[in-house]
Amino acid sequence: MGNVSLAVVRRMSRYYRHLNELLEEGVGRISSQALAGRLGLTASQIRQDLNCFGGFGQQGYGYNVEALYRAIGDILGLNQGLSAVLIGVGNIGRALVNNFDFEGAGITLIGIFDNHPDVVGTSAGAFTVLPAGQLEAFVSEKKPEIAVLALPRESAPEVARRLAGLSVRGFWNFTSADLRLEADSAAVETVNFSESLMTLCYRTKHHGPADDR
Amino acid sequence: MGNVSLAVVRRMSRYYRHLNELLEEGVGRISSQALAGRLGLTASQIRQDLNCFGGFGQQGYGYNVEALYRAIGDILGLNQGLSAVLIGVGNIGRALVNNFDFEGAGITLIGIFDNHPDVVGTSAGAFTVLPAGQLEAFVSEKKPEIAVLALPRESAPEVARRLAGLSVRGFWNFTSADLRLEADSAAVETVNFSESLMTLCYRTKHHGPADDR
C-alpha cells in the first residue's frame, strides 16, 4: 500500500469525479461492472485498484456510492487541510487564482507572489499579489505544503529548491522545466501544455485511438 | 510502427523539448547515455523509443542533435500545417488564445468561438470572438483538424460529436468531461487540472517519489 503506482492514483482521481457525478444523479450503489462501463475500463481493473487500499464493496451488492466517494477522498488526502502558495501571477497564474477550485481538492490557497513591480500589489481573486522577496518569510511562517509554480521556466528550479528546503512537499508545476529535486524531497506534478498538444498532434495524424487513458 | 504506445509518444515530446534546449546550448551531438541522464531515464529506453521510428544514431558517435530534433518534429507531425478552432473564450480559453504558443507545435489557430452574447464580438489576442452559431459553418468551410474545448463540461460531448462529424480529428479537451467518441473517430487529449491536483495531493501526503514521469 505504500507503493501504489502512479497510474492507480490517477485512476483513483477519475473514480472520485465519477462517483461525485453519480451522487448528484442520485445513484446509491454501483457495481465494478457498471462503473467500468462508464469509464471505459475493465471491472477487474477497478476492483484491483480499489483493493490496493482496502475492501470497500460488498459481495452480491457492489459499492455504496457515497461511502466509496468519501473513502477515496480520504485516500487521496483531500481532507488533510493542506495549504498552498502560488508563485507567478502571469496568465496561467492569474487564471488559476481567479477560477480554479482549489477547495474542490481540499486545498486552501493562502498567498500569491510575483516579482514584477507592475504586478505586485494588484489584486487577483480575493488576493493581493505579494512581492517575491517575501516568499520565503511567508512560507517559513505559514508552512504551506504545496507550491504552485506558474512562473517563467528559468526561475523554477531555484525557487523549487529553496521551498523544498522549507515546508513544501508538493509542487504543481506549470512550467516546462523538468524539476528534479535532490533526495526526493518533494513530489512534482507537471502540467505541460506543449507536450500535451504535441502528443495530440501525433495522435491526430494517426487518427486514433480516440481515448487518452 | 503503427502501434506505438502513448507512453512512447509522450516521451518523444519530452525528447523534442530537450533537444531544442541542447540546440540552444550549442550542443551538436549527444549519446543516449547523456540524454538519459538529463531526463532521468535509462539509455536503453531512449534507444528503444527512437527505434520505434527508425535508426537515427550512429554507432560510436551518438545522435546528431539537430537532425534528431527535426526527425522527431516530423514524427510528432508538427510540420503538417494543422489548423485549430477554439471553443469557449472563458478564463482558460482566453489564457490559451492570448499566451499559448500554438505555432510551437506547428498549429495555426484560425478561429475562436463562444455562445455568450457578452463575449461574442470582443477581441482576444489577434482574434474577434465569433458566435457559437457560426461554428459548424466555419468548420465546414475551413476544415480545421483540431478543436480546443475550453467550454463548460455539459456542452462538451455534444459539440465534440458534431465536430467529429466534420473535419475535426483531434480534441484538446480542457473540460472534465470524459469524452468518448463513437467509432474512434478522433483522438482526445485531456488536460484535467482537478485530477492533476488530486494526484499531487496523494503524492504530497506520501511525500514522494519526487518525479512524475
Place this chain on the structure above:
DNA sequence: TAGATTGTTAATCGATTAACAATC
C-alpha cells in the same frame, strides 16, 4: 436459498531494462 458481485489469486500481456554483436 439462489443470484450477484466482490476480493484475490493466477495467467497474460506489455513495457522497461539488460546484454551484446554490429559497426562507425
Place this chain on the structure above:
DNA sequence: TAGATTGTTAATCGATTAACAATC
C-alpha cells in the same frame, strides 16, 4: 585499429485481465 555507442534481441519486471472461490 581501438574505443565508443548504436540497434536489436533476450530477460525481467510490472500492470492488466481473467478466473473463481468466498460471501453477502
